[in-house]
Amino acid sequence: MPRPRRNSGQRSIGRGLLEGVRRKRRTPYTPSGRARGRVMTRSALRFVTHRITQHPDTDVIFEAECLKCExxxxxxxxxxxxxxxxxxxxxxTGHPGFRRLCTSFALVRREE
Incomplete structure (x- = not known):
């Protein structure tokens, strides 16, 4: 059975709508210049063990301050x-609460 024919006005409107919806082909790069999609990395990651110790030229300093007065x-x-x-x-004074501070300096070194 043949399809019923649409009038030409509907057909031209339909084509105009479809042309506005057509997808443009995506470029392989983003506007900022980075590649889209799968990117092959060529960097090698190397994990190194580190050790943290107290700095040898410093001492630990203890401080305290009252929570109710200055x-x-x-x-x-x-x-x-x-x-x-x-x-x-x-x-x-009868003030029972204090903030205690312990300040020390650290040194991080890479283990070889």
């Missing part, structure tokens, strides 16, 4: 001395 303990390389200062401050 009081701060004198920074020291002896943690016990800072703790004694905190206990003395609590005895004088």
């Amino acid at each position: 009081w701060q303990a004198t920074p020291s390389t002896d943690g016990a001395a800072v703790d004694v200062e905190c206990m003395g401050h609590t005895g004088r």
Whole structure:
């Protein structure tokens, strides 16, 4: 059975719509110049073991500050001395909370 024929007005409108929908062929590169799709990498990754240690020329520094007032303990390389200062401050003021800081410097070296 033959297909019914459309009038020419419908056919031309249909073609015009299809032409606007046609896909353009994608270029192999993005606008920024990078390749699209599968890209072969030519780099080799090398994993190296590292070790982190305390810097040999520095000491650990201990500090403390009160959470209720502006009081701060004198920074020291002896943690016990800072703790004694905190206990003395609590005895004088009744402030029980402190922020303790321990600062050290590190050195990272690659193991061969």
